[in-house]
Amino acid sequence: MQRYSRAAIFLHWAIAALLAFQIAVGWALEDLGSHGFFLYQWHKSVGMLILALTIARIAVRYWKPRPAKLEGGWQGALASAVHVGLYAFMLGAPLTGWALVSTAKVTVPTLLFGILPLPHLPLPAASHALAENGHGLLAWLGIALFLLHVAGALRHHVMMGDGLIWRMIPGRSPILLVGLPALIAVGFLAGRAILPAPQSATPAPVAVEEADNAVEPEANVAEATNVAAPADNAAANAGEAVAEEPAGPPPAWTVQPGGRIGFSVSNDGDTISGSFAKWTAAIVMDPDHPDSADIKVTIDMASASVGDAYKDGMLPGDEFFGTAAHPTATFVAKGAEATGPDSYRARGTLTLKGVSKPQSIRFTLSGKDATRKITGSATIARAPFGLGNGDSSNGLAPQVAVTFAFTAKRKD
Known part of the structure; x- marks a missing residue:
């Protein structure tokens, strides 16, 4: 079976793990208040990393030959639509987040991973609501597309038995067949692990x-x-x-x-x-x-x-x-x-x-x-x-x- 290139495989699983991290952190941000300040910085940093890796993934997609589609008809069209939607999500979510930060009433600087300053986009303040609503909508659409993509891969690999997932596993290694998808769970658990402990209210303050x-x-x-x-x-x-x-x-x-x-x-x-x-x-x-x-x-x-x-x-x-x-x-x-x-x-x-x-x-x-x-x-x-x-x-x-x-x- 023809496989994706090693560069495509690396980018695929790296982006998947980072997306799982973003989902875990993003769900909690609104309820954390000031305790989520550093998590917002991590969320922005990882979002920009996903944007860069997605651009690299698109470049590799057209640079290296891809395996042929295994299914036609409406099922194949649905699979292609999910792929296109995922790319739109991986580009759109970081960009709308960037726009959201750039147009916020409170100017908060962004240092990617505490090192590289990220300039604000030259956007009017009136576009803040559009960026905020778009970012939230894309997040939920992305989760839905993510689940559809996983369900489709499991359908092919397990139910149809065509070994689809092997195309994203280097060397047809059983260890990597388990280890690489496990990175998604690792990314999600890492996002949950860095969340601050809930603050208990005390009467004295x-x-x-x-x-x-x-x-x-x-x-x-x-x-x-x-x-x-x-x-x-x-x-x-x-x-x-x-x-x-x-x-x-x-x-x-x-x-x-x-x-x-x-x-x-x-x-x-x-x-x-x-x-x-x-x-x-x-x-x-x-x-x-x-x-x-x-x-x-x-x-x-x-x-x-x-x-x-x-x-x-x-x-x-x-x-x-x-x-x-x-x-x-x-x-x-x-x-x-x-x-x-x-x-x-x-x-x-x-x-x-x-x-x-x-x-x-x-x-x-x-x-x-x-x-x-x-x-x-x-x-x-x-x-x-x-x-x-x-x-x-x-x-x-x-x-x-x-x-x-x-x-x-x-x-x-």
């Missing part, structure tokens, strides 16, 4: 979220902590009342290299953490007279990173920082107050993504004389600033924790 929502949008969680310790604040305020007047203007401080401003937010039970690589701070303050403080921090929002190329590509978009229109964020505070030994709170204004809101920070000083180490934190409500305003942000907690640590030297 809900209670915390309700408590956070009970705080006014401009309020800071750190301020609530301060209310819980009135005795400490009273002692601090009493200390301020008897403090000596400053002898001269408050000193200015120069931030030294090596400091860090970081942020973190809960995401469906996980935590996303990152930092800003570029920022500046202008600080004037006498630690003994904190009311003299004049603080301004400017952050380059495009320098944000969470250590993941996919998510870093999303941060500059309008759903998050909108850096094209709002490249920087600033925090400005005039005056601070002591909350304890070497501990302070500064109430000021945070301007982020074009929105200005009251914001408090808490910080501590350590060291003496001309060199001080500053560490602090703040809790920022996302909603007032429009951070995470799209579908991909549904799992994000309403509060973002910000921490900072740096060393400053007093200017002479």
Whole structure:
């Protein structure tokens, strides 16, 4: 019996295994929410690989001679139609998926297998619904054609006994007759195996979220902590009342290299953490007279990173920082107050993504004389600033924790 070429055989079984993987993953993606982020990247990467292998398969189909058809009539016509449909599916599904990603409201970069960037197609946003519906329809048609193809092959090989499947098995090897079709099951099981475990709901996060929502949008969680310790604040305020007047203007401080401003937010039970690589701070303050403080921090929002190329590509978009229109964020505070030994709170204004809101920070000083180490934190409500305003942000907690640590030297 005439067989397909080895190149055609390799491509046939490789594509079949990858399609099984895609089916296993694709069924679960819509229900995973943010937990499916990395699976979406795998789904796109494997889809583009299937597209490339399909193009190669078509080239081999016309380059190498193919075995003659074993059956005519309507059965042969149906088999040919299924083959044509499968090729249309293997080309159309990746292309509509590519179009879907290219026209999505939220711009998500694609790095094929984390290495090769995939550019977006120059398509109008209005075509997104067409691409999305077409991709879903092709997926179900592809599954139907896949099953028809398998049923037809088994009908010939088992029921008719013409050994059709041997045409796709090199060397007529019984081991490969079992092993190569088993790759389909392996691909499906691999797709199921990489799915994340279901997240069990726990009452504690809900209670915390309700408590956070009970705080006014401009309020800071750190301020609530301060209310819980009135005795400490009273002692601090009493200390301020008897403090000596400053002898001269408050000193200015120069931030030294090596400091860090970081942020973190809960995401469906996980935590996303990152930092800003570029920022500046202008600080004037006498630690003994904190009311003299004049603080301004400017952050380059495009320098944000969470250590993941996919998510870093999303941060500059309008759903998050909108850096094209709002490249920087600033925090400005005039005056601070002591909350304890070497501990302070500064109430000021945070301007982020074009929105200005009251914001408090808490910080501590350590060291003496001309060199001080500053560490602090703040809790920022996302909603007032429009951070995470799209579908991909549904799992994000309403509060973002910000921490900072740096060393400053007093200017002479």
